[in-house]
Structure formats: C-alpha cells, structure tokens
Amino acid sequence: MAAPQVRLSGVGKTFMAGRPPAPLHALGPIDLEIERGEFFAVVGPSGCGKSTLLEVIAGLTPVSGGRVEFEGRPIAAEAPDGIGVVFQEDASFAWLSVAENVGFGLRRLHLGRSELAERVRRVLQLVGLSDFATAYPAQLSGGMRQRVCIARTLVMEPRLILLDEPFGALDQQTRLLMGDELLRLWRQTDATVFLITHALDEATMLADRIGVMSARPGRLIDVVQTGWPRGRDSRIMEHPEFGAIAARLWKTLREESLKTIGRDAATGSAP
Amino acid sequence: MSRVGWYRCAIVLASLAVLEALSLAGIIDRITMQAPHLIARDFYRIVVSGRMNSAILKTLANTLAALGLALGVGIVAAVLLHRARALRDTLDPLFATYYAVPVFAFYPFFIVVFGLGDLPQILIGFMLGVVAMIVNTLNGLDRVPGVLLKTARILRLPPADVALRITLPAAAPHIVTGVKLAVAYAFIGVIGSEFILSRGGIGYEISFAYTNFDNAVMYPLIVLILLASIAINAALSRWERALLERRGML
Amino acid sequence: MSARWRGSRNALLLVAALLAIWQALYWWVGDSALASPLATLRYTARMVSSGDFGAHAYDTMRAFVIAFAFSVAIGLAAGFWLGFQRIAGDTLEPMLVAVYAIPKLTLYPILLLAFGLGLSAKVAFGVVHGVIPIILFTLAAVRNTKPILIKTGRVLKLEPGEMVRWILFPAAVPEIFTGLRVGFSLTLIGTLLAEMFASQRGLGYLLMTGIGLHNVEQVLSVTLLIVVFAAAVSVLLLQIDHRLHHGISRGS
Numbered sequence: 001m002a003a004p005q006v007r008l009s010g011v012g013k014t015f016m017a018g019r020p021p022a023p024l025h026a027l028g029p030i031d032l033e034i035e036r037g038e039f040f041a042v043v044g045p046s047g048c049g050k051s052t053l054l055e056v057i058a059g060l061t062p063v064s065g066g067r068v069e070f071e072g073r074p075i076a077a078e079a080p081d082g083i084g085v086v087f088q089e090d091a092s093f094a095w096l097s098v099a100e101n102v103g104f105g106l107r108r109l110h111l112g113r114s115e116l117a118e119r120v121r122r123v124l125q126l127v128g129l130s131d132f133a134t135a136y137p138a139q140l141s142g143g144m145r146q147r148v149c150i151a152r153t154l155v156m157e158p159r160l161i162l163l164d165e166p167f168g169a170l171d172q173q174t175r176l177l178m179g180d181e182l183l184r185l186w187r188q189t190d191a192t193v194f195l196i197t198h199a200l201d202e203a204t205m206l207a208d209r210i211g212v213m214s215a216r217p218g219r220l221i222d223v224v225q226t227g228w229p230r231g232r233d234s235r236i237m238e239h240p241e242f243g244a245i246a247a248r249l250w251k252t253l254r255e256e257s258l259k260t261i262g263r264d265a266a267t268g269s270a271p
Numbered sequence: 272m273s274r275v276g277w278y279r280c281a282i283v284l285a286s287l288a289v290l291e292a293l294s295l296a297g298i299i300d301r302i303t304m305q306a307p308h309l310i311a312r313d314f315y316r317i318v319v320s321g322r323m324n325s326a327i328l329k330t331l332a333n334t335l336a337a338l339g340l341a342l343g344v345g346i347v348a349a350v351l352l353h354r355a356r357a358l359r360d361t362l363d364p365l366f367a368t369y370y371a372v373p374v375f376a377f378y379p380f381f382i383v384v385f386g387l388g389d390l391p392q393i394l395i396g397f398m399l400g401v402v403a404m405i406v407n408t409l410n411g412l413d414r415v416p417g418v419l420l421k422t423a424r425i426l427r428l429p430p431a432d433v434a435l436r437i438t439l440p441a442a443a444p445h446i447v448t449g450v451k452l453a454v455a456y457a458f459i460g461v462i463g464s465e466f467i468l469s470r471g472g473i474g475y476e477i478s479f480a481y482t483n484f485d486n487a488v489m490y491p492l493i494v495l496i497l498l499a500s501i502a503i504n505a506a507l508s509r510w511e512r513a514l515l516e517r518r519g520m521l
Numbered sequence: 522m523s524a525r526w527r528g529s530r531n532a533l534l535l536v537a538a539l540l541a542i543w544q545a546l547y548w549w550v551g552d553s554a555l556a557s558p559l560a561t562l563r564y565t566a567r568m569v570s571s572g573d574f575g576a577h578a579y580d581t582m583r584a585f586v587i588a589f590a591f592s593v594a595i596g597l598a599a600g601f602w603l604g605f606q607r608i609a610g611d612t613l614e615p616m617l618v619a620v621y622a623i624p625k626l627t628l629y630p631i632l633l634l635a636f637g638l639g640l641s642a643k644v645a646f647g648v649v650h651g652v653i654p655i656i657l658f659t660l661a662a663v664r665n666t667k668p669i670l671i672k673t674g675r676v677l678k679l680e681p682g683e684m685v686r687w688i689l690f691p692a693a694v695p696e697i698f699t700g701l702r703v704g705f706s707l708t709l710i711g712t713l714l715a716e717m718f719a720s721q722r723g724l725g726y727l728l729m730t731g732i733g734l735h736n737v738e739q740v741l742s743v744t745l746l747i748v749v750f751a752a753a754v755s756v757l758l759l760q761i762d763h764r765l766h767h768g769i770s771r772g773s
Contacts, residue, residue, distance in 0.1 A: 058425060059424075060421060060424060060425070078424075078427075079424050079425045079427055081427070083425065084425065085421070085422070085425045087418045087421065087422070089416065089418040090418075091416070091418040091419055091421075091422045093419070093437070093440070093441075094441075094517070094518035094519060094520070095440045095441075095443065095514075095517060095518055096440075104426070104436075105426040105428075108426070108427070108428065108432075136517055136518075136519070137519070138516075138517065138518055138519020138520075139519070156426070275608070275611045275612045278608070278612040279612055279613075279615070279616060282612070282613075282616070302634070303634045303635055304631065304634065304635075360527070360531055361531045361534050361535055362535065363531065364528070364531060364532045364535060364756070365535055367755075367759055368751075368752050368755040368756055368759065370703075370706060371705075371706035371709075371751050371752065371754070371755030372706075372747075372748050372751045372752055372755070373709065373710045373713045373714070373747055373748075373751060375710070375713070375714055375717065376713065376728065376743075376744045376747045376748060377744060378717075379728045379729065379731055379732045379740045379744070380740055380741060380744055382732055383554055383555075383732065383735070383737055383740055384550060384554040384555065455622040458624055459624040459625075459626075462624040462626065462627060463624055463626045463714065466626045466627070466629075466718055467626075467714075467717050467718055467729075468729070468732065474624075474626070474627070477627060477630060478630070478718070481630040481633070481634075489630060493627050493628070493630070493631065496623070496624060496627045497623055497627070500622055500623045500624060501619050501622070501623065504619060504622040505619065508618075
C-alpha cells in the first residue's frame with residue numbers, strides 16, 4: 001500500500017492567550033493518516049481546534065509537539081508546495097477581476113502569457129465561471145466568490161486541497177449544490193481533499209472518511225468510514241446507510257458539544 | 272446628470288443670480304463686493320495680464336513641497352508604526368487630539384526660528400497634512416483582511432510581492448482618502464500662512480488687496496482659490512469613489 | 522496593566538517626550554529663536570497674572586463661546602432637517618463637504634467687509650468653521666438610523682414623540698456628539714485664525730505682536746496656553762465620545 005500523503009504523529013498545539021497570557025492547550029495529541037486521493041472530512045464542536053488542525057497541515061502554524069509530514073517530508077512553518085487552501089472568509093481580491101484573481105498565483109511560475117491565460121480559462125470553465133471572467137468579486141454572489149477562491153486554488157494544481165468551512169456563509173440549498181460541485185472537481189483533479197465542516201449532513205454525503213473531534217483540547221475520538229462510491233453526489237442522502245452514519249456522528253458529537261456549552265456556561269465565555 | 276446634480280447646479284446659479292440682483296440694486300454696495308459679472312470680468316483681466324502668475328507659482332510650489340513631505344513622511348511613518356505596536360499606542364493620544372489643536376498657533380513660532388520665508392509655511396502645511404496621512408494609512412493597513420495574508424503564504428509569495436500586490440491594493444482606498452485630506456490640508460496650511468504673514472503667494476496677494484481696498488484683485492483671487500480647491504478635491508473624491516465602488520465597499 | 526493605566530502612562534510618556542524634544546531644540550537653536558520650557562512656564566505664570574492678559578483671553582473666549590453657540594444651534598437644526606429631508610440632504614451634502622476642504626481663511630476678508638472689524642466678523646468666521654462638521658455629522662446620524670429601530674418602535678406601538686425621545690434620539694446621540702466635538706475644535710481654530718489675521722485684540726493678536734516685537738517668550742507662552750487648552754478639552758470630549766459610543770454598542 002502506498003505511503004499516506006499526510007501523516008500526523010502526536011501533533012499538539014498550545015497557544016498563549018488571555019490576559020495575563022497563559023498557555024491554552026488547543027489541539028492534540030492527534031495521530032492521523034490521510035491517503036492520496038481520498039476525501040477526508042472533520043467535524044467537531046465549536047472551538048475544538050478544527051481550524052488549528054487545518055492550519056498545522058497547511059504549514060501556516062508550527063506545531064507545539066509531534067510532527068506533520070506531507071508526502072514524506074516534515075512541514076515546518078512554511079506552506080509546502082502542492083497544498084492549496086480555501087478559507088471560510090471570502091479571500092478574493094476585491095480589486096482584481098475574476099480572471100486576474102484566478103491567475104494571481106501563476107505569476108510566480110513564470111509561464112508564458114498564452115499558457116497562463118489557457119490555464120485560467122480551463123479552470124474557470126471547470127468551476128462554471130467562464131461568463132464572469134471580467135467581472136469583479138463585488139458584483140458576484142457569496143457562492144460565486146467562493147468559487148473564485150476555489151478556482152484560484154485549483155489553477156495551482158495542488159495535490160492536497162484543504163477547505164475550512166468553505167460554505168459556512170452560504171444558505172443550505174447553495175451549500176448542497178456547492179457540495180456537488182466540490183465532488184465533481186475532486187473527481188476531475190484527482191487531488192486529496194481535506195474538508196472541515198460543522199454540518200454533519202455535508203460531511204456524511206461528501207467524505208470517504210470522517211474524523212470526529214472532541215471538545216477542546218481537540219483529539220480525534222472517532223473515524224467513520226462511509227464507503228460511498230466515488231461517483232456520488234448529494235442524492236446519496238437517499239442511501240439507507242446515510243441516516244445511520246449521520247446518527248453515529250451526532251451521537252459522539254452531541255456529548256462533546258454539550259461539554260463545550262456546559263463549560264462556556266460555567267465560565268461565562270463564548271466559544 | 273442625475274436629478275440631484277441638476278438641483279446643485281440650480282442652487283449655484285440661483286445664488287449667483289441673487290448676488291447679482293442684490294448688487295445691481297445697491298443693497299450690496301460696491302465697497303463690500305462688486306457684482307458677480309464684474310468679478311468675472313476682473314478675473315478674466317487678471318488671467319490675461321498674467322500679473323499674478325508668480326504668486327500662483329509660489330503658492331503652488333510651496334503646497335507641493337508641503338504635500339510631498341506629508342505623503343512621504345506619512346506613509347513611511349505609518350508603515351513603521353504598523354509594526355511597532357508599543358510606539359503606536361504611545362502616539363495614539365497625539366493622533367486623536369491632533370486636529371483639535373490650532374496648528375496655525377505654531378506659525379509665529381516657526382517664523383521666529385526660521386525667519387520669514389517659505390519654510391514656515393511649508394512646515395505648517397506639512398504638519399497639517401501628515402497626521403491625516405498617517406492615520407488613514409494605518410487604518411488601511413489595519414483593514415487588510417487576515418485571510419488575504421494567509422492566502423499569500425499559501426501561494427508562497429515573496430515579501431515584496433505581498434507588500435506590492437496584496438497589502439497596497441487592499442489598503443488603497445484608505446490611502447487615497449489620506450492623500451485627499453493631505454492635499455486639502457497642505458493647501459489650507461500654505462494659503463492660511465500666506466494670509467497671516469508672508470512675503471508672497473496668493474494668500475499674500477489677497478491680504479494685500481484687502482488692505483488696499485482693491486476688490487478688483489481680491490475677489491477674483493478668492494474665486495480662483497475656491498475653484499482650484501473644489502476642483503482638486505472633486506477629482507480626488509472621484510478617484511476615491513472609483514476605488515471603493517470596484518471593491519464593493521460603497 | 523489595565524487599559525486605563527496604559528492609556529495614562531502613554532499620555533505621560535508622550536508629554537515627557539515632547540518636553541524633552543523642546544529642551545533639546547532650545548539647546549541647539551539658542552536664546553534668539555527659542556525659550557526653554559522652564560523659562561516659558563515662568564513667563565506664562567507672569568503673563569497670566571498680569572491684568573492685560575485677562576482682557577485678551579476674555580475677548581477670545583467671548584467670541585469663541587458665541588460662535589460655538591451659533592454653530593451648535595444652526596448645525597443641529599440644519600443637520601436634522603437635511604437628515605430627514607432625503608432630497609435636500611442628498612443635494613447639499615457633497616456641496617458642504619466641498620466647502621469643508623476650502624481654505625476658509627480666504628473667505629475672511631469678505632466677512633470683514635460684510636461685518637466690519639470686530640466681534641461679529643470673528644464670530645461669523647468661527648461659525649463658518651464650526652457649523653459644517655456639526656451639520657454633516659448630525660445629517661449622517663439621522664440618515665443612518667437603523668430601520669430595525671424604527672420597526673421595533675412600531676412593534677412596541679410608540680407614538681412619534683415617544684419614538685424620537687426613547688429610540689431615535691438616543692441612537693443618534695453618539696454620532697451627533699462626535700460632530701459637536703469636531704465643531705468645538707474647529708470653531709476655536711476659526712476664532713484664533715480670525716484674530717491672527719486681522720489683529721485687534723485677543724490671544725491671536727498677542728501671538729502676532731509677539732512676532733512683531735520679537736518676543737520669543739510671549740509667542741511660546743501664548744502658543745503653549747492655546748495648545749494645552751485645546752488638547753485638554755479635546756481629551757475630555759473624547760472620553761465622553763468614547764463612553765457614548767461604547768455604552769450604546771455594549772452587547773451588540
């Protein structure tokens with residue numbers, strides 16, 4: 001069996017937070033292996049460290065303990081080549097057109113003008129934004145702006161795509177449709193997808209495997225295998241196993257979420 | 272032009288008409304102000320004769336010098352302060368109360384130290400404009416969304432690229448607001464100083480004309496300053512608007 | 522260290538730094554152009570206790586207070602009207618903003634010709650400076666009233682008078698106060714500028730005579746008094762402004 005694309009061994013993260021600054025154990029220890037080409041989702045209660053986990057894999061934050069390896073090489077505090085990230089907030093550049101946004105990262109690769117334009121055109125077609133190449137993000141809907149961010153990530157041809165609650169700001173129906181799109185892009189690009197979401201139905205319908213995180217400090221307390229066929233879409237909701245899987249996720253998650261709410265009620269703070 | 276645009280034109284024209292009527296009727300006497308059409312005639316005469324050209328150039332040169340200093344020092348200071356949290360926090364009360372203090376009160380002091388020349392005026396214009404530039408540039412730098420900087424790291428951009436291709440365009444609307452204010456303040460500072468005490472420039476000419484009851488020179492020059500300041504401010508505002516509109520920030 | 526303490530400490534550090542720079546400049550430039558902070562303070566004490574000074578200070582204050590009263594009255598009235606009358610507000614607002622950017626000292630000779638040398642011209646000039654921000658801020662405050670507040674008032678079945686008193690006015694106060702604060706500073710600047718240009722009496726006049734007689738200490742003393750007064754009042758108003766803005770938005 002091929003070596004896993006991403007390996008986390010005993011990964012932990014502690015921040016200094018509050019006044020006066022005190023150590024806050026946010027994450028870990030976590031052991032996790034993600035295979036090349038799989039779709040892995042992570043769900044967990046608010047504040048459990050899901051985003052921190054993503055930032056650690058992306059190389060945006062150094063770990064406090066343990067190690068992270070991407071394609072066999074350890075990740076320090078720099079983003080390795082071959083990883084793309086789609087954030088929850090809108091990260092499109094408001095002053096550039098859609099096409100300029102998508103082509104932004106390609107400048108560094110010193111491609112010829114026509115090759116760059118061709119790659120941008122292909123990706124825009126892939127995400128369905130061909131008609132909006134010259135539009136500006138301010139003229140687009142929230143869902144379309146996220147597609148611009150996804151396109152900008154895809155055009156770099158990453159081998160691992162990390163998404164941090166990318167559809168969090170969208171309404172439910174748009175989310176489901178965007179989920180279908182994400183599956184289609186996953187199949188067409190053959191990349192590995194690591195998705196963080198707080199929506200259980202989204203995780204259940206999209207992923208091959210789903211990791212459930214505990215309340216802070218976040219640890220992986222369950223990993224559920226869905227076994228869905230690769231050619232799936234949101235209508236997998238009709239599958240008899242769907243409800244059972246979602247229910248199993250919620251059973252574990254509900255306890256952890258109650259812990260989070262209970263703790264916040266006791267200390268009077270928000271997650 | 273939009274409906275409100277027509278209303279504004281109407282208001283301006285109506286005001287001029289009223290002034291004209293009051294002047295012709297003698298309610299506004301000629302010593303206070305001559306009729307608008309006469310002001311226009313005097314304006315034309317001055318432009319054609321070119322006798323105010325050296326004064327105009329002097330004011331323009333001093334204003335540009337003050338502006339250049341304000342922009343240069345302002346941007347550099349803002350970039351440095353954005354990194355140095357402690358220093359920025361210490362200077363915060365100064366920035367907050369700065370425009371409450373009559374900066375012109377320092378003009379006599381500058382004259383005493385540097386003598387009556389161009390430098391005191393340029394310094395006043397600079398002092399007035401620089402803080403607006405610093406505060407607005409800092410504002411712009413603050414508001415660069417963190418997610419854009421994270422994106423830059425994922426795309427593995429070198430620091431110069433991040434500064435020029437992400438930070439600068441993201442902060443641009445606020446920087447332009449700062450420029451707009453700095454221009455207005457530099458102009459106000461230089462002309463105001465020329466008024467109070469100076470040896471040349473348009474402000475000086477207006478003050479001289481006033482003391483000599485020379486309305487034929489005074490009013491056209493006042494009109495010149497009004498038109499110049501409104502035109503420049505309008506142009507910069509349009510630029511500011513364009514930046515905001517494209518970014519959907521309006 | 523709490524935020525309050527840090528704020529005070531920063532302010533003290535700033536003042537100390539400014540005094541240090543002043544002293545250093547004095548050592549560099551010498552007696553002909555500057556006076557040391559200590560000498561200035563001593564001269565200030567002497568000047569303030571002299572009978573003459575009181576008259577000048579009174580002149581400035583009188584012009585300023587009258588000008589500010591007019592600015593507030595006209596500013597609030599015009600601001601409210603323009604805020605409620607959509608079309609009038611949309612039409613006039615950019616024109617007012619344009620006037621804001623004009624070097625208003627250029628208009629002063631016109632005011633002098635219209636009002637003559639004396640108090641009325643000074644007051645008029647102070648008003649020209651101070652009234653515009655009050656109008657603009659009040660206009661914005663009225664215009665930016667959140668529709669949800671009006672809906673809430675309707676749901677609670679409030680009468681128009683109660684709506685204004687209990688919801689609309691309190692919601693608009695923070696922004697209106699900011700306008701008053703800016704108007705205060707600008708009216709003061711306008712009054713002083715008027716005195717500096719067409720000198721007759723007042724603190725601005727003292728500044729100009731200081732130059733004429735090359736009385737360095739006088740120039741510095743009057744400047745110091747003006748700066749300290751303006752800064753002190755501004756800090757006070759800022760505190761109130763801060764409390765108004767944060768009190769309203771607490772919990773939102």
